[in-house]
Amino acid sequence: MGRYFTIRIGRAALTIVLVVTFAFIVLRLSGDPALMILGPEAPPEVLAAFRKAWGLDDPIWAQYFDYFGAIAKGELGRSMRDGRPAIELVLERIPATLALTLPAFFFKVALGVPAGIYAALHRGSGIDRAVMMTAVAGFTVPSFVLALLLVLVFAVQLGWLPSGGQDSWRHAILPIATLSLGGAAVLARFTRSAMLEVLGQPYIRTASAKGVSWRKVVTSHALPNAAIPTVTILGFMVGTLIAGAVVVESVFAWPGVGRLLVVAVANRDLAVVQCILLLVAMTMVTSNLIVDFLYGFLDPRLRSKGAHA
Amino acid sequence: MSPPLVEVSAISRTYAMRSRMFGRAAAVHAVDDVSLTIPRGQTLGLVGESGSGKSTTGRIVLGLEPPDSGEVRFDGKPMAALGTTAWRAQRARMQMIFQDPLGALDRRLPVATQIREPLDIHGLGTPAEREERVRELLRAVELTPAHGARYPGALSGGQRQRIVLARALATKPDFLVCDEPVSALDVSIQAQMVNLLCDLQAQLSLTLLFISHDLRVVRQISNVVAVMYLGRIVEIGSADDLFARPEHPYTQALVSASPAPGRRSAGRIVLSGDPPNPAARPTGCAFHPRCPRAIARCASEVPALSAVGGDRQVACHLVTGAATRDAA
Amino acid sequence: MTDATLKETKAFSRRISLPAIPVSVALAITWIVAMLLIAAFAEKIAPYGFTQLDLRNRLAAPGNAAHWLGTDELGRDVLSRLLVSIRISLLIAFGATAISAVVGTILGFLAAHFRGAVEQLVLMLTDFQASMPFLIMALAVLAFFGNSLPLLVGLMGLFGWERYARIARGLAISANAQGYAAAVRQLGATPSRIYLRHILPNIASTLIVSTTLVFPEVILMESGLSFLGLGVQPPMTSLGNMVGYGREYLTRAPWIMLAPATTIVVTTLAVSVIGDWLRDRLDPTLQ
Numbered sequence A: 001m002g003r004y005f006t007i008r009i010g011r012a013a014l015t016i017v018l019v020v021t022f023a024f025i026v027l028r029l030s031g032d033p034a035l036m037i038l039g040p041e042a043p044p045e046v047l048a049a050f051r052k053a054w055g056l057d058d059p060i061w062a063q064y065f066d067y068f069g070a071i072a073k074g075e076l077g078r079s080m081r082d083g084r085p086a087i088e089l090v091l092e093r094i095p096a097t098l099a100l101t102l103p104a105f106f107f108k109v110a111l112g113v114p115a116g117i118y119a120a121l122h123r124g125s126g127i128d129r130a131v132m133m134t135a136v137a138g139f140t141v142p143s144f145v146l147a148l149l150l151v152l153v154f155a156v157q158l159g160w161l162p163s164g165g166q167d168s169w170r171h172a173i174l175p176i177a178t179l180s181l182g183g184a185a186v187l188a189r190f191t192r193s194a195m196l197e198v199l200g201q202p203y204i205r206t207a208s209a210k211g212v213s214w215r216k217v218v219t220s221h222a223l224p225n226a227a228i229p230t231v232t233i234l235g236f237m238v239g240t241l242i243a244g245a246v247v248v249e250s251v252f253a254w255p256g257v258g259r260l261l262v263v264a265v266a267n268r269d270l271a272v273v274q275c276i277l278l279l280v281a282m283t284m285v286t287s288n289l290i291v292d293f294l295y296g297f298l299d300p301r302l303r304s305k306g307a308h309a
Numbered sequence B: 001m002s003p004p005l006v007e008v009s010a011i012s013r014t015y016a017m018r019s020r021m022f023g024r025a026a027a028v029h030a031v032d033d034v035s036l037t038i039p040r041g042q043t044l045g046l047v048g049e050s051g052s053g054k055s056t057t058g059r060i061v062l063g064l065e066p067p068d069s070g071e072v073r074f075d076g077k078p079m080a081a082l083g084t085t086a087w088r089a090q091r092a093r094m095q096m097i098f099q100d101p102l103g104a105l106d107r108r109l110p111v112a113t114q115i116r117e118p119l120d121i122h123g124l125g126t127p128a129e130r131e132e133r134v135r136e137l138l139r140a141v142e143l144t145p146a147h148g149a150r151y152p153g154a155l156s157g158g159q160r161q162r163i164v165l166a167r168a169l170a171t172k173p174d175f176l177v178c179d180e181p182v183s184a185l186d187v188s189i190q191a192q193m194v195n196l197l198c199d200l201q202a203q204l205s206l207t208l209l210f211i212s213h214d215l216r217v218v219r220q221i222s223n224v225v226a227v228m229y230l231g232r233i234v235e236i237g238s239a240d241d242l243f244a245r246p247e248h249p250y251t252q253a254l255v256s257a258s259p260a261p262g263r264r265s266a267g268r269i270v271l272s273g274d275p276p277n278p279a280a281r282p283t284g285c286a287f288h289p290r291c292p293r294a295i296a297r298c299a300s301e302v303p304a305l306s307a308v309g310g311d312r313q314v315a316c317h318l319v320t321g322a323a324t325r326d327a328a
Numbered sequence C: 001m002t003d004a005t006l007k008e009t010k011a012f013s014r015r016i017s018l019p020a021i022p023v024s025v026a027l028a029i030t031w032i033v034a035m036l037l038i039a040a041f042a043e044k045i046a047p048y049g050f051t052q053l054d055l056r057n058r059l060a061a062p063g064n065a066a067h068w069l070g071t072d073e074l075g076r077d078v079l080s081r082l083l084v085s086i087r088i089s090l091l092i093a094f095g096a097t098a099i100s101a102v103v104g105t106i107l108g109f110l111a112a113h114f115r116g117a118v119e120q121l122v123l124m125l126t127d128f129q130a131s132m133p134f135l136i137m138a139l140a141v142l143a144f145f146g147n148s149l150p151l152l153v154g155l156m157g158l159f160g161w162e163r164y165a166r167i168a169r170g171l172a173i174s175a176n177a178q179g180y181a182a183a184v185r186q187l188g189a190t191p192s193r194i195y196l197r198h199i200l201p202n203i204a205s206t207l208i209v210s211t212t213l214v215f216p217e218v219i220l221m222e223s224g225l226s227f228l229g230l231g232v233q234p235p236m237t238s239l240g241n242m243v244g245y246g247r248e249y250l251t252r253a254p255w256i257m258l259a260p261a262t263t264i265v266v267t268t269l270a271v272s273v274i275g276d277w278l279r280d281r282l283d284p285t286l287q
Helices: A002-029 A033-038 A044-052 A060-072 A088-120 A125-138 A143-157 A170-199 A202-209 A213-251 A257-267 A268-300 B054-063 B087-093 B111-122 B128-138 B158-169 B187-204 B215-221 B238-244 B250-258 B296-300 B317-327 C006-010 C023-043 C079-112 C116-129 C134-147 C149-156 C162-177 C180-185 C189-227 C239-250 C255-282
Strands: B004-018 B025-038 B043-047 B069-074 B096-097 B175-180 B205-213 B222-227 B233-239
Touching: A002 A060, A002 C116, A002 C134, A033 A060, A044 B087, A060 B096, A088 A125, A088 A213, A088 A257, A088 A268, A125 A170, A125 C255, A143 A170, A143 A213, A143 C189, A143 C239, A143 C255, A170 A213, A202 A213, A213 A257, A213 A268, A257 C134, A268 C116, A268 C134, A268 C149, B004 B111, B004 C116, B025 B069, B025 B205, B025 B233, B043 B054, B043 B215, B054 B096, B054 B175, B054 B205, B087 B096, B087 B111, B087 B296, B096 B158, B111 B128, B111 B158, B128 B158, B158 B187, B187 B205, B187 B215, B205 B215, B222 B238, B222 B250, B233 B238, B233 B250, B250 C006, C023 C255, C079 C116, C079 C149, C079 C162, C079 C189, C079 C239, C079 C255, C116 C162, C134 C149, C134 C189, C149 C189, C162 C180, C162 C189, C162 C255, C180 C189, C189 C239, C189 C255, C239 C255
Parallel strands: B043 B205, B043 B222, B096 B175, B175 B205
Antiparallel strands: B004 B025, B004 B069, B222 B233
């Protein structure tokens, strides 16, 4: 088992390295970083000083390692718009984004998983069909469309909820709803098929035939086994949540990291973009590691020595 | 007399296999110091149970895998290195037919196209000539052009194997390795296949290496038989003689286990112990844990393959000891 | 062994036999064909130019004779813009899907053929691609490189390549290990012949099914980017673009946003339905 985790941690580190490399390559390929970060109006001496300070005259390998070093030290440049350190800008917006994504994650799981389980247990019923259909809606309706539809219905037509800004807790309802609904539908579908696959296994029939009550069969055998593939998709969901947050925050004018990213991209504020990219990478890597740990823990085949993941 | 078509000298091949995730890599001696010669136009039968290394030997002889040590010479020249252009060109002279004919055929193409493929690959003849050759080959394996138009899924196992055979013969090879070609077929079809092979061999002067675990089949087609156990040859000799008077205890057990008309079932030698595990090879003679006549020496010293009269060679301390005693 | 004829024969016979198509799939196919026709002939069927202004008729509601789907804030005909947007969005989606399928399949084959370091590199890249949300990486690239249509298509072309690569690699490895690829190789065929003439046709159905899964996601991704103002730039218009514009006028003129949004959803749905059906038909063993 130790070996399993070592591999996973190694892979995580490798992903971070790759992301940093990716950022470095894109940064270098796209033009003179000095010009881009300081802007075209910067006077030549400033540009030269910048280049010297950032070692842009050094060979590319030295630059690469320096880049790594700078990132490790948290020197991620300054925002072009207001000159503040990019990392500060990003960090101060994280709470706002978490205020949306954490509840959304919770709701996704709380809605999606039970719905999927129920649908699997009552296959062919009305609920099952409803779940499947909403699941289809979940991945064909993009989050921005869903957001706008919700605004149209709840804010414009019915006037129940505000459509933008961050002033009260009520403002959070629509964004959270948008983030959770799409994902919940997909999660429901996935959970359903995981459950169905498990329920179709011979050992379930055996347990039933042995006289074990259906409830016990489900709780002791089906659910734990279905949990394993479901856990792996949770890690993937973190990624979609992050992407979803970008769109949702933009639609609802919610001042989180996602909105910051969109604005930074539009303004080509590279330091901020870079910073957010790395933040997202760290988040993804951490969540994948957590999923891997959970997976290793849940799947007894991995816990015992000699099993292959 | 012309030199043998195929000369195999002391080839060995070892795989490193991890038995467990945390275990040490176990070395599997799939093939260990195997030497064979196959004269032109003759058939060498290679017999053994699973794990004996016969398939690997077949692949090495054909040049599909490089040996770790030792050499294979074809028609006097060493085998070309795997994957090179020379190797690909050499394929026209030597071919293989496999145990699973369905797996060896592309399900999406009609079989006639697949028979044609070697001709396309090696650029032999004009398109019209290739079509004619395909028809000729279909006739040779006793199938019709209507069969040729079908897809592999629409043919029976025996028919598929004939297609594979026809494809293998397309470039008029000199040498054919048959790796368990009839094991997957019904027993009645097996006999037909073997007869077909024998006929074709006679017609086309083919040299065959016939690999099988089924003694009856091997007996029918082989001139010389080699018996393998855990990667080593334990006995080799002309077919009829070997089956009539097996010398090595393992060969004796094999022969007694395979039914033959006229032989009573009493006197069957049943081997004790577990089937061999290639990853955990016994010391000394690999067969000694199961051998009913093992002596102390068998556990410590590996017996060498030595001549015991006629063209027979046996790797057994008891047999060679007795032979040298007799000769003395 | 078996003398039975396998069911697969039917799928490979030259005659195309159409089994009963479910209603939903038929509808989906009809929609997609309609979309393709629109994409091809957008300019000819559009009643107005898509940038044509009609300032006296701004924000007109749909249903009037002159503008079936209404007009936007600059008096531009929504229907015409919709038709052109469909073309652009579909063009990008097709281009991107083609690029990612080709790139992914080639990389998968390379990994399967060479094994060793090449394979590890490709696997690393696929892991990397799969672990980062594509939107974030696309935004980063757009920030650094700015915006232009070829860049956008190229960027979208990197969407989903890892899925093809995984499939191609897996299937090529199993084909190589045993079976027809090994048999043809020992006939003396060159690797390119094996891959192109044997392996690729055999895995084509799986790849096609993947394409139907990736295609709608490309549409959604490009719409999302355009909606944020970072994808297709004006004066060009795409479906996401239109939704982005329509957002400003959600209260007053929701049709500006509803028409393209509906198109996105229905098109994505249609492709998914076709994809599911294809998957069931071609390879029931696939999840």
